[in-house]
Amino acid sequence: MNKIICPVPLNQRPLNEFNSIRNSWIISWPFLERIIFYRKLTFSWLIITPVCLTISYGSDYLKNNLFELIFISLTASLAFPILLLIRQWLSWVYIYKRLNSENIEYEESGWYDGQTWEKPIDWRAKDLLIAQYQIKPVLNHLEVIIVLLISVIISSILFILSGMN
Template identity: 30%
Template sequence: MNKMDWLVLCPVPRDQRPFYEYIKRKDSTILGWVGLNESNYTRRFFLSLLSIFSVTLPFTSWFISPSYYPSQAILVNLFVTLIFQSFIYGYFFITWLYAGKRLVAAKVWYEESGWYDGRIWIKPPSILRHERLLYHYQLVPLIARLTKTLQFLILGIIFVVALLFLFIY
């Protein structure tokens, strides 16, 4: 059996194979942020934070008047911004974690015809080894980066809530 015979013998549709799901996510415009180098990743993080802040500012000003309570209005807006940002990065985390679990798994669940006829394909050892290597060298650093980002966002939310309580009481 030659190396490429598994492509012919693999019953899983191409778009449902874990390797191609990983490639699709990596090449995605939004999900590809996580794979950028450190400076571009940080730049995108703060750019999205600033854009969410500017979009949510009019909505939070309906509830707290910035002319009467400027510091509270900014802190509430920052709180809402951090919540939205944590939802976005939580989605990134869940998506990359799912891709990683599919790469590491020895069995692949797939839909052949779309009629919910869930089937299982057991990966050959060569493919399993290749995908586990890909997981450990490509996805583990991305998931670790997302974990640190989510921890940073949670600390930011806690800090903003503490400041809000200090200003209110």
């Protein structure tokens, strides 16, 4: 069996990067069971809600309108889970592109000495399988949730604006 000599440092190999971020704290959430993933997102939303309530309470208008105070605070606090989801999405897009690529771009000692190494066929096949069957569904799921939450925020803003007139 041929032993492939790879010049790419271990921590810059796409498969190792995939395993690394799959074991990271926030970035790994989409790989959890859906109910646990949604529970973590809901918790991140609820944990920031008191901060949004406190900030919203600073408005003289909202102090006198409890429904609008709570509604605006709950809507504004959706920004935090959206930011978490975007961060997750960006990380998984990066790894997806690295796994899908025929070449591996890497640095030997710093940003100024970038190199490119062509993946062997067997590495490429394995990377493509992981990209298509593990990461692509995660990306699709994250995109749906992000669009849904942004739609909720836009709908809430339209609702608030229509109520003010």
